[in-house]
Amino acid sequence: MKQLYCYHNGHIIPTAEAKVHISDLGLVRSYAVFDFFRTYNGQPFRMLDYLARFRNSASSLRLPFEYSDDEVWHIVGQLLVKSELEEAGIKLILTGGESSDSMTIEKPNLFIQVMELDELSEEHYLNGVKLITSEFQREIPTVKSTHYLNAIKLQPVKESGGAYDVLYHFNNMVLEVPRNNFFLIVGDALVTPKDDVLLGITRKVVLELARDHFNVEERAVELEELRDADEAFVTGTTKRIVPVVHIDDYQIGSGRVGEGTKKLIKLFDEYVIQVNQ
Amino acid sequence: MKQLYCYHNGHIIPTAEAKVHISDLGLVRSYAVFDFFRTYNGQPFRMLDYLARFRNSASSLRLPFEYSDDEVWHIVGQLLVKSELEEAGIKLILTGGESSDSMTIEKPNLFIQVMELDELSEEHYLNGVKLITSEFQREIPTVKSTHYLNAIKLQPVKESGGAYDVLYHFNNMVLEVPRNNFFLIVGDALVTPKDDVLLGITRKVVLELARDHFNVEERAVELEELRDADEAFVTGTTKRIVPVVHIDDYQIGSGRVGEGTKKLIKLFDEYVIQVNQ
Numbered sequence: 369m370k371q372l373y374c375y376h377n378g379h380i381i382p383t384a385e386a387k388v389h390i391s392d393l394g395l396v397r398s399y400a401v402f403d404f405f406r407t408y409n410g411q412p413f414r415m416l417d418y419l420a421r422f423r424n425s426a427s428s429l430r431l432p433f434e435y436s437d438d439e440v441w442h443i444v445g446q447l448l449v450k451s452e453l454e455e456a457g458i459k460l461i462l463t464g465g466e467s468s469d470s471m472t473i474e475k476p477n478l479f480i481q482v483m484e485l486d487e488l489s490e491e492h493y494l495n496g497v498k499l500i501t502s503e504f505q506r507e508i509p510t511v512k513s514t515h516y517l518n519a520i521k522l523q524p525v526k527e528s529g530g531a532y533d534v535l536y537h538f539n540n541m542v543l544e545v546p547r548n549n550f551f552l553i554v555g556d557a558l559v560t561p562k563d564d565v566l567l568g569i570t571r572k573v574v575l576e577l578a579r580d581h582f583n584v585e586e587r588a589v590e591l592e593e594l595r596d597a598d599e600a601f602v603t604g605t606t607k608r609i610v611p612v613v614h615i616d617d618y619q620i621g622s623g624r625v626g627e628g629t630k631k632l633i634k635l636f637d638e639y640v641i642q643v644n645q
Numbered sequence: 646m647k648q649l650y651c652y653h654n655g656h657i658i659p660t661a662e663a664k665v666h667i668s669d670l671g672l673v674r675s676y677a678v679f680d681f682f683r684t685y686n687g688q689p690f691r692m693l694d695y696l697a698r699f700r701n702s703a704s705s706l707r708l709p710f711e712y713s714d715d716e717v718w719h720i721v722g723q724l725l726v727k728s729e730l731e732e733a734g735i736k737l738i739l740t741g742g743e744s745s746d747s748m749t750i751e752k753p754n755l756f757i758q759v760m761e762l763d764e765l766s767e768e769h770y771l772n773g774v775k776l777i778t779s780e781f782q783r784e785i786p787t788v789k790s791t792h793y794l795n796a797i798k799l800q801p802v803k804e805s806g807g808a809y810d811v812l813y814h815f816n817n818m819v820l821e822v823p824r825n826n827f828f829l830i831v832g833d834a835l836v837t838p839k840d841d842v843l844l845g846i847t848r849k850v851v852l853e854l855a856r857d858h859f860n861v862e863e864r865a866v867e868l869e870e871l872r873d874a875d876e877a878f879v880t881g882t883t884k885r886i887v888p889v890v891h892i893d894d895y896q897i898g899s900g901r902v903g904e905g906t907k908k909l910i911k912l913f914d915e916y917v918i919q920v921n922q
Binding site for chain 1: 651660661663664665666667669670671672673674675676677679706707738740741746748749750756758763784785790791792793794795796797798800801
């Protein structure tokens with residue numbers, strides 16, 4: 369296996385040695401933020417958008433992050449070379465750090481980690497996937513915190529239902545998939561929840577690309593709207609646009625990947641080639 | 646400083662070396678449970694109650710914990726001797742462990758840690774403390790997970806308000822303090838929330854001791870009831886019974902530590918001496 373490297377508070381270390389003490393607030397108090405972006409063609413994709421979101425997450429939790437965009441770019445470059453990765457995922461993790469009273473932020477820990485991408489098989493894009501709805505709303509949903517307890521707790525529900533993932537809803541409103549945003553296509557409208565969700569960068573790019581081809585509606589989406597949709601998909605950094613053809617026990621539209629979704633996948637793939645060539 | 650020791654998956658190691666990898670689900674997904682008990686007179690206090698709760702937390706999150714009460718008792722004994730601690734706090738932490746896909750539980754990590762007790766100064770017991778109310782309900786409240794993000798986020802609110810801690814309420818119902826249970830005394834009734842809170846072991850002991858002296862009411866407590874209370878206090882493992890004399894901008898009863906609270910503190914202190922002599 370490849371030796372991967374990681375940045376930790378000023379030093380580059382083997383990723384295998386990247387650890388936090390059990391008194392770190394990130395572990396004992398779940399007090400940590402992170403972000404995750406990827407390369408296309410060896411170049412970080414929309415890194416400045418991800419860093420802006422990471423800065424917002426950090427400052428929301430009073431965690432200092434004093435690295436410029438250039439400094440992060442430089443560190444990521446070093447890690448990619450040293451880890452001999454051409455295409456990679458890049459994760460930033462900022463934890464509350466060790467704390468003498470288990471409550472006070474004293475010495476946060478920053479890690480920047482590069483890793484192999486966990487790509488989805490082609491079949492998912494060709495046939496679409498199934499989601500299972502589940503009532504839940506994340507704490508401080510606009511912050512990319514490490515709070516995924518519920519998502520992991522639901523793993524058996526997902527597996528026994530043969531689902532790709534769960535779709536959260538709350539107070540009758542459709543929200544998000546634990547690590548993805550959710551979209552509907554209804555006629556010529558592209559609809560996606562706006563509030564109480566983590567605003568994904570892939571979501572942002574899809575909305576930019578869609579404006580010339582759809583009536584884009586960022587708004588509250590009611591649970592009842594799911595059944596009337598023609599198409600649906602989820603978006604995420606690694607997996608880009610994944611078509612959804614089943615939700616719970618019913619199918620979306622024809623139950624096959626629709627033309628609108630195919631168009632957006634094509635636009636996205638073209639965009640990625642164009643910006644990162 | 647004293648060299649402290651910790652148990653990790655079968656081995657006793659210096660606590661300074663007790664670490665988890667940054668891919669541990671306890672860190673990247675906040676997927677971990679813990680519990681905390683203490684000694685009186687060098688003996689673990691009500692350990693079986695704490696272990697029962699820990700087992701329940703672990704199984705709720707599908708985390709295996711296959712240690713008998715005797716085995717834990719034996720490990721704790723070794724750690725206390727090796728760490729040269731006479732009086733100590735004992736923390737069990739069980740994390741989701743390292744995971745190849747960041748979602749699947751594969752190799753959980755168990756730590757048993759002994760530490761010096763962080764006792765409260767006498768002044769708090771003599772004069773009572775202030776709480777600040779805050780609307781919040783913990784995820785899976787009956788499980789002792791590591792989810793304290795909100796509590797740490799609220800530290801500045803607590804500090805600027807000169808408060809000992811925050812008092813959570815939700816849907817107009819009084820719940821708990823992040824690491825303590827909450828009680829009211831109204832006339833000869835001792836009242837404490839019953840649902841959607843972590844059921845503390847100190848809470849349990851207080852209820853046992855109070856039955857001969859109060860009409861004990863474990864029930865839903867409305868926010869409006871706070872102002873009409875004669876006395877209030879919080880209970881926790883390290884700090885036992887801490888009188889509350891102010892909530893937000895109003896005082897509880899006379900604003901001084903009341904006779905009912907003093908009686909329970911005395912009963913608790915006597916009980917501790919009796920069981921652990």
